[in-house]
Amino acid sequence: MSGAANTLDKVRGLALWRGKVDPRPLTGGITNTNFLVEDAGRRYVVRVGEDIPEHGISRAAELAASRAAHAAGVSPAVLHAEPGILVLDHIEGRTFAAEDVRADLDRVVALVKQAHEGVQLHLRGGAPAFWVFHVVRDYAHRLDAAGFRLKGELPRLLTLAERLRRAVGPVDLVFGHNDLLPGNLLDDGKRLWLIDWDYCGFNSPLFDLGGLASNNGFSPAETERALTLYFGTPPDAALTHSFQAMLAASLLREAMWSMVSEVHSSIDFDYRAYTEDNLARFEAALETLDQL
Incomplete structure (x- = not known):
């Protein structure tokens, strides 16, 4: 199985979905792979990425900052997180x-x-x-x-x-x-x-x-x-x-x-x-x- 297919299967298999989902790739990212997912009438952004030591990127730090940024009123809500996956509320805009x-x-x-x-x-x-x-x-x-x-x-x-x-x-x-x-x-x-x-x-x-x-x-x-x-x-x-x-x-x-x-x-x-x-x-x- 290719890396892309494996990533799609990971996104499709997340436990928070209520039904079958069809993740759509979001273009423009130059650090992560991002998907738009619609499930039960709600839209989500799924960010897929591991730690990147050469750039000092820690997904644990990103998760903590994302939660704090939502609490501070500047960023969308974190709805689910697991190793290598971050699911955020989709902002229509x-x-x-x-x-x-x-x-x-x-x-x-x-x-x-x-x-x-x-x-x-x-x-x-x-x-x-x-x-x-x-x-x-x-x-x-x-x-x-x-x-x-x-x-x-x-x-x-x-x-x-x-x-x-x-x-x-x-x-x-x-x-x-x-x-x-x-x-x-x-x-x-x-x-x-x-x-x-x-x-x-x-x-x-x-x-x-x-x-x-x-x-x-x-x-x-x-x-x-x-x-x-x-x-x-x-x-x-x-x-x-x-x-x-x-x-x-x-x-x-x-x-x-x-x-x-x-x-x-x-x-x-x-x-x-x-x-x-x-x-x-x-x-x-x-x-x-x-x-x-």
Whole structure:
């Protein structure tokens, strides 16, 4: 039996279904395999994925964060969980694109801040940390050991990462989502939802804000507005510098995430092109930082 057929059988065989179900694959995921299931007049999203040590993904941490995020009012309810399977309430709505994030910045930033302030209050058990500079170092070690095609670039990237760490400076901690791609935001027509807590962990709020800006093509004016909305006052020179350093670090991490995925992932996605795109954006972010 193929892996895909085995996965479908696992989803069909979940104990919570009342009748026979026909799981439909959801496209767009580049970390997990996701299905839409309708059963007894209700819709569910089934996320299938094991721990991914090379990316620091723990399904136990994702489950705890998903439950806490629902309790905090930012994410859909967890309806069932077992090893390798997470079943969530399906949100009838529209998945955001980057232009939607930019057009609805007030609500998006409010949702991110609500998540940062609220999820940690409902979290139970041990909690992960997501410190981008550790992540980058770990990725570099893995890529070096694998003899990755860009192995010769790793020393320079690590030197730049250390420079960025120093530029970021001291940080506050929040419980971050750490993967603010537009596809992780949903609009049901009344409110916004934040989904997919694979990369959750305590982090600086600047990482999510930097990811939000870099993943959604913010202009300088939109970036300043997002920071003003989040912090309640226009950013001063020190915050702007720290933020830009973290934005660059988030792009470096995204590029190196893609490099590691080139080596390890079996998902049908052009990771090589994604690597090159994010490396180019990282270099552009460095240039912007140098001009501040």
